[in-house]
Amino acid sequence: MNREELESLALGERERASRFSCRFLCCAGTPCLSAGGAAVRKALEKAVEGKNGNSSVEVMGTGCVGPCSRGPLVTVVTPGEEEHTYEKVTPQAVPEIVEAHLEKGVEAASVPSTVSRDSSFFTKQQKIVLETSERIDPERLESYVAQGGYSALARALEDMTPEEVCEELVTSGLRGRGGAGYPTGIKWKQVRGAQGERKFVVANGDEGDPGAYMDRTLMESDPHRILEGMAIAAYAVGAEQGFVYVRGEYPLAAERLGKAIRAAERQGLLGDDILGSSFSFRIRIRMGAGAFVCGEETALMASIMGRRGQPVPRPPYPAQRGLWNAPTLINNVETFGSVPPVISRGGDWYSRWGTDKSKGTKIFALAGKVCQTGLIEVPMGITLREIVFDIGGGIPGGGAFKAAQTGGPSGGCIPASHLDTPMDYESLQELGSIIGSGGLIVMDESSCMVDVARFFMEFCMDESCGKCTPCRSGTVQMVRLLEKIKGGRASAHDLEKLEELCELLKATSLCGLGQTAPNPVLSTIRHFRHEYEAHIEDRHCPAGVCSMPH
Amino acid sequence: MNFSAQKESVSSSAQNEARSDGGSRFKKIDRVMKRHGFQQDALIEVLTSAQESYGLLDEELLAHVAQNLRLPLSWVYGVATFYHFFSLAPKGSHQCVVCVGTACYVEGADQIQKDLEERFQVSSGSTTADGRLTLSRARCLGSCGLAPVVVLDGELMGQQTSRSAIAAIEDAIKDEPEESHQEAEVTGSAEEEP
Ligand SMILES: Cc1cc2nc3c(=O)[nH]c(=O)nc-3n(C[C@H](O)[C@H](O)[C@H](O)COP(=O)(O)O)c2cc1C
Ligand code: FES
Numbered sequence: 128m129n130r131e132e133l134e135s136l137a138l139g140e141r142e143r144a145s146r147f148s149c150r151f152l153c154c155a156g157t158p159c160l161s162a163g164g165a166a167v168r169k170a171l172e173k174a175v176e177g178k179n180g181n182s183s184v185e186v187m188g189t190g191c192v193g194p195c196s197r198g199p200l201v202t203v204v205t206p207g208e209e210e211h212t213y214e215k216v217t218p219q220a221v222p223e224i225v226e227a228h229l230e231k232g233v234e235a236a237s238v239p240s241t242v243s244r245d246s247s248f249f250t251k252q253q254k255i256v257l258e259t260s261e262r263i264d265p266e267r268l269e270s271y272v273a274q275g276g277y278s279a280l281a282r283a284l285e286d287m288t289p290e291e292v293c294e295e296l297v298t299s300g301l302r303g304r305g306g307a308g309y310p311t312g313i314k315w316k317q318v319r320g321a322q323g324e325r326k327f328v329v330a331n332g333d334e335g336d337p338g339a340y341m342d343r344t345l346m347e348s349d350p351h352r353i354l355e356g357m358a359i360a361a362y363a364v365g366a367e368q369g370f371v372y373v374r375g376e377y378p379l380a381a382e383r384l385g386k387a388i389r390a391a392e393r394q395g396l397l398g399d400d401i402l403g404s405s406f407s408f409r410i411r412i413r414m415g416a417g418a419f420v421c422g423e424e425t426a427l428m429a430s431i432m433g434r435r436g437q438p439v440p441r442p443p444y445p446a447q448r449g450l451w452n453a454p455t456l457i458n459n460v461e462t463f464g465s466v467p468p469v470i471s472r473g474g475d476w477y478s479r480w481g482t483d484k485s486k487g488t489k490i491f492a493l494a495g496k497v498c499q500t501g502l503i504e505v506p507m508g509i510t511l512r513e514i515v516f517d518i519g520g521g522i523p524g525g526g527a528f529k530a531a532q533t534g535g536p537s538g539g540c541i542p543a544s545h546l547d548t549p550m551d552y553e554s555l556q557e558l559g560s561i562i563g564s565g566g567l568i569v570m571d572e573s574s575c576m577v578d579v580a581r582f583f584m585e586f587c588m589d590e591s592c593g594k595c596t597p598c599r600s601g602t603v604q605m606v607r608l609l610e611k612i613k614g615g616r617a618s619a620h621d622l623e624k625l626e627e628l629c630e631l632l633k634a635t636s637l638c639g640l641g642q643t644a645p646n647p648v649l650s651t652i653r654h655f656r657h658e659y660e661a662h663i664e665d666r667h668c669p670a671g672v673c674s675m676p677h
Numbered sequence: 678m679n680f681s682a683q684k685e686s687v688s689s690s691a692q693n694e695a696r697s698d699g700g701s702r703f704k705k706i707d708r709v710m711k712r713h714g715f716q717q718d719a720l721i722e723v724l725t726s727a728q729e730s731y732g733l734l735d736e737e738l739l740a741h742v743a744q745n746l747r748l749p750l751s752w753v754y755g756v757a758t759f760y761h762f763f764s765l766a767p768k769g770s771h772q773c774v775v776c777v778g779t780a781c782y783v784e785g786a787d788q789i790q791k792d793l794e795e796r797f798q799v800s801s802g803s804t805t806a807d808g809r810l811t812l813s814r815a816r817c818l819g820s821c822g823l824a825p826v827v828v829l830d831g832e833l834m835g836q837q838t839s840r841s842a843i844a845a846i847e848d849a850i851k852d853e854p855e856e857s858h859q860e861a862e863v864t865g866s867a868e869e870e871p
Binding site: 157158161162195196198334336337338339340343344375376377413415416417418419430431432433434435436437492494495496500501522532535566568570574586592593 | 690716717718720721722723725755756759760761762763768777778779780782783784815816817818819820822823824833835
């Protein structure tokens with residue numbers, strides 16, 4: 128396929144879609160499916176059969192819409208009319224919806240309520256990576272192409288040199304979305320400049336943060352976007368082979384990525400001589416087998432090579448010496464997902480969003496004690512208050528906001544007094560947390576911050592790979608100390624010891640897991656010291672979570 | 678499938694035929710190894726399909742894989758014990774996974790886990806004495822919007838309470854005759870190109 132053929136494929140698909148008098152778009156992300164979305168889709172397919180001769184109506188699965196706790200979601204698109212998105216749709220409600228839209232006129236559908244697109248849940252968001260997610264059938268390449276898919280790759284291959292692609296990424300200010308926020312363009316340049324007969328590109332879809340599902344959703348909703356981003360990266364750094372490393376718990380993501388790879392290869396968008404150029408690039412999928420530490424880049428590479436996922440000290444960085452000792456580019460899947468818009472609309476355009484040092488948008492998985500949970504994409508620099516109260520609709524049951532946890536086991540808790548903090552890499556770091564990969568868990572007064580610290584420390588203890596002593600033994604000791612505090616058996620000295628261990632792990636652990644494991648403890652001590660003291664001095668748990676001796 | 682050893686695998690395909698002699702018990706796994714050209718890098722893929730096909734990785738199987746991939750048994754054992762997904766002990770005929778990821782934790786998953794352990798007299802990560810139920814924990818199943826989440830025999834159930842989860846499990850295991858857990862579910866996914 129060449130560029131013209133790509134354009135005519137897009138045109139053909141857009142024409143096909145415009146011929147339908149009515150289209151039912153069923154969100155096919157995991158949250159909607161596990162709420163019964165598959166049965167709803169079947170019911171829809173059955174209900175439209177025979178109606179209007181069936182041919183002018185389409186039922187299709189799409190990527191994620193966002194308000195995940197309100198699924199299954201069904202959006203009805205009728206040309207010239209307002210769109211309706213129904214929430215919590217059941218198979219029983221389907222006949223009424225179908226009849227309303229095909230026969231009676233919209234008002235008739237009264238059973239499931241609709242999701243208002245004018246609500247601040249949607250209007251406060253800025254979707255760039257997820258822009259087309261809810262319009263795309265993740266299982267059909269044409270559907271992605273119709274939304275402009277692969278045109279960025281075509282542009283890069285035909286109109287730009289690899290150096291120019293790297294430069295465009297530098298201009299965009301895009302930083303890694305996997306946690307550390309390293310400038311993407313700079314990393315690409317390093318891999319481009321590294322010496323090596325062959326090079327690799329790896330997409331990190333291991334998504335370890337135990338309260339986050341941005342990467343899963345992106346892989347499930349828009350798999351071709353990630354492949355396109357990887358192909359552009361491969362062209363820029365000079366690689367011919369890529370891997371997507373998918374967390375073992377995400378079979379649907381792997382299935383859809385697999386389908387996407389095969390479809391792209393068939394169309395000449397991956398494989399040899401892509402889009403008629405001399406550039407070749409292949410992508411394989413690797414499944415994780417359940418180990419958090421494999422999200423760390425050196426451990427991930429070990430796992431790709433079939434070994435125990437144990438990290439090794441850096442340097443050398445993967446950019447110099449990675450998979451099979453070849454220079455390797457590793458980026459998070461959301462980072463790759465941000466690449467096509469940067470290339471097609473330009474780095475300058477992308478850098479209009481965000482703050483001085485944190486450009487663009489970030490996807491967050493909003494969960495916990497918040498009215499509207501779900502997947503959101505917001506400009507960097509939006510305040511936590513806007514996310515929790517405008518987008519998330521505040522705390523359910525009239526509760527009070529206590530803290531938001533970001534960055535998972537490597538991050539920290541942001542207290543109510545910092546609700547107006549802009550969400551960017553630097554501001555969160557100042558508060559002792561990190562943007563992380565995008566998990567954002569809201570907590571109300573029913574959460575005990577000592578218990579939260581224990582929760583994350585226990586996670587790190589379980590997931591420590593055991594290679595270095597500070598992390599292997601330190602996490603065990605810290606869990607014990609936190610249990611002691613929770614049980615009302617600790618002294619002020621224990622708190623000191625805990626803080627000492629935090630510094631020790633930070634300074635001496637081998638990899639990021641151990642180095643950042645103390646963060647949840649340190650940030651809760653910093654912002655909620657009084658709670659620790661209440662447990663220690665008054666033998667009292669303010670939230671009523673820990674059982675204390677009487 | 679694997680990249681590094683591609684050249685090697687082409688030339689050694691004749692040997693491969695000879696090497697896969699594990700008898701009928703390991704036929705499935707032999708096919709997977711063959712598809713990967715008996716490359717050592719494919720060890721995790723091979724173990725994953727073995728886990729899916731046989732429900733556990735026993736010593737004989739690990740030795741068979743080690744021999745065919747020309748790896749030391751200690752290496753294979755090391756990988757098999759490193760990843761949570763692999764289990765060296767048989768699982769129960771029903772499996773219940775409680776998500777204890779952050780969102781589920783905030784919504785009370787710890788209590789659900791404790792209540793299930795108490796009700797079915799089994800600690801997380803192990804199987805009941807009658808072999809009917811394996812209870813385990815997961816760290817986030819990517820459905821945080823539905824927290825707390827429990828998975829019973831592969832079916833994800835959202836917004837659970839201890840009571841609803843116990844009821845669902847009781848219902849699932851009620852007509853299960855004891856000791857039927859040996860040949861637990863054999864799925865066909867080993868054949869799929871990952
Ligand atoms: C313990 C640990 C876990 C990590 N888990 C992930 C993960 O799940 N996903 C991810 O993209 N990066 C993860 N990272 C960061 C990666 O090592 C790496 O920095 C990242 O994939 C680079 O991509 P980026 O520059 O696009 O962010 C983890 C790091 C550490 C130390
Ligand atoms: S924390 Fe349980 S599904 Fe994410």
